[in-house]
Amino acid sequence: MAHPSQTPPRGHVAFVGAGPGDPELLTVRAMREIQSAEVILHDQLVPEAILSLASEGATLLPVGKKGFGPSMKQDDINALIIAHASSGARTVRLKAGDPGVFGRLDEETEALDAAGVPYHVTPGLTASTAAAASLGVSLTKRGRNSDLRLLTGHDVKGFAEQDWRTLARPGAVAAIYMGKRAARFLQGRLMMHGGAPDTPITVVANASRPNERQLPSTLATLPADLDAADLDGPAVLLLGLAPRAARAIAFARQEVS
Incomplete structure (x- = not known):
């Protein structure tokens, strides 16, 4: 070799x-x-x-x-x-x-x-790392989360089951790949296991590419926000993470213009 x-x-x-x-x-x-x-x-x-x-x-x-x-x-x-x-x-x-x-x-x-x-x-840089970098946030943070989960929204059998109780805890952070079509399933499972409706979830489509788009959302509004945004391309759902305040304001201004 x-x-x-x-x-x-x-x-x-x-x-x-x-x-x-x-x-x-x-x-x-x-x-x-x-x-x-x-x-x-x-x-x-x-x-x-x-x-x-x-x-x-x-x-x-x-x-x-x-x-x-x-x-x-x-x-x-x-x-x-x-x-x-x-x-x-x-x-x-x-x-x-x-x-x-x-x-x-x-x-x-x-x-x-x-x-x-x-x-x-x-090895290569995985999408969740690039997505978090675009948001200006870290995937782990002292006092917030000491672990990070990489999940898939669906597998060969359909929507993928996870340890929902752990994921629904305050401060939990997970990067969910292939999760756009599974958004309503994810929302239902997390809320069923105690996930707070205002839990931040940021969807980053086409991370690092010229056509990257960021969609700040919450557990309560995720399916509706995704339907309205109609994002094309591969996306990562960052559970528990929101863009830094300055970036969120810039995003809102961009959407208005």
């Missing part, structure tokens, strides 16, 4: 985190691996601004999965990765955000292990 600081050899798979979307938030190693790849199998959420960093002769293959939408089967994705790596191509599996955060990394590395194909993983 190649040392991750070197360009991956042929027949090797580099799992690369593309970060939340802003090319300037790519790691140096991710940039190098993208530029040296001969084949890039990429998620649907990886933007053109990052795909354009590939070399002119690279083959770009979309293998994205979309919640509640058409998706390539995981077994087919695994087979494609193995086929290109086994052909001797310098192969990059490019995943939005961090490969290990709701990115099905284990399913793909297990398939490579079974096929005897070497690989390494380059």
